[in-house]
Amino acid sequence: MPPLEATLNRIPTNGIHANVAIAGAGPAVVLLHGFPHTWQLWNHIIGPLSTHHRVIAPDLRGLGASTRAPDGYDAATLATDIDGILDVLAEPIASVVAIDAGAPPAFLLATRRPDRVRRLVLMESLLGPLPGAEDFSPPWWFGFHAVPGLAETVLHGHEADYVDWFLTAGTQRRGVPPSIRDAFTDVCTGSEALRCAFSYYRAMPSSARQISDAVSRGRLAVPTLSVGAHPVGRALERQLRPVSDNLTGHLIPDCGHIIPLDRPQELLNLLTPFLSSTA
Structure with a gap:
């Protein structure tokens, strides 16, 4: 269930319908999750x-309750x-916070539409x-997920065990609440759900070319x-440093890959002043 502050909305965009949690009022902030997550990563x-x-x-x-599209x-x-979600919500500009598989599209949106992205936060991903x-x-799982049809066949019937492995590793063995575990397991249960989840890995060569092209065109x-x-660690910061005009890097100690669930207060301590700054 969504937090009391949030409402769930089904928003048409770019040929799909996105399931979107919306809460609060003020300057817009978009939160983009990764694999194998849903919007509840940000609970x-x-x-x-x-x-x-x-x-x-x-x-x-393709994830959570959004359209399980054949491609894209x-x-x-x-x-x-x-971009389309912001259009429908009449938000001309927003800050974007992204982790894992959400980071490359956030980076491209910011480089292609600097008029639309006020501030950008990228976490635990590579560009x-x-x-x-x-x-x-x-x-190791990058190659496993990238082979069309392989992971869907191997993992059928063992999806919960597989997701549990990622949640355990991604929180330094601290784990996540059962409700969030169940939501993430649903993302990867069934062959069609698995196909969508692994399509992010199968699209990586295309995404890499798009990122290279964006960097060649501007900063x-x-x-x-x-x-x-x-x-x-700091690998993402090292990638961003040569192509960014205004970059701040931070490393959260004793924190697993799934930062918003493993160290939410430490993350909020970074996000709150950064997103509120007018400098």
């Missing part, structure tokens, strides 16, 4: 942010999805081929905050 973040912001937290294409899992299409992450080896001009934890 501990939405309430505090909504006291001063209109918080917009969609389920990404590359970063550029996902960025257009978010395709950009230099700076050479010491980071992609985890990231909007004020940006890079937040690392384990395992990405």
Whole structure:
């Protein structure tokens, strides 16, 4: 169930319908989750942010209650999805906070539409081929998920165990509330749900080309905050540093990959002043 402050809305955008949690009033902030998440990744973040912001937290294409589209899992299409949500909600400009698979489309939206993104926060992700992450080896599941049809076949009937592994590893074995675990398990239960989830990995080559093209055309001009934890650490910050005009980097100690659930207060301590700043 959504927090008391949030309402769920079904919003048409870019040929799909996105399930979007909305809370609060004020300057808009979009929250983009990753794999294997839904908007509920932000359950501990939405309430505090909504006291001063209109918080917009969609389920990404194919995940949660959003349309299980046959294609469109590359970063550029996902960025257009978010652009369309803001159009429908009559928000001409918004800050964007993104983690994991949500970070590449957030980066593209900010580089392509700097008029639309006021501030950008990117967490625990890598931006395709950009230099700076050479010491980071992609985890084993990147290749496993990328092979069409393989993971769907192998994991059928074992989805909950598989998701549990990610939730345990992503919180340094601290775990997540059962309601959130169940929501994330639903994202990966059944062959069609698995296909959508793994389509993000299968679209990575296209997303990488889109990121390279964006960087070749111009710099990231909007004020940006890079937040690392384990395992990405400062690799994302190193990728962003040469292409950003205004970058702040931060590393949260003793924190797993799923920052909004593992260390929500530490994250809020970074987000609140950054998103409120007018500098």
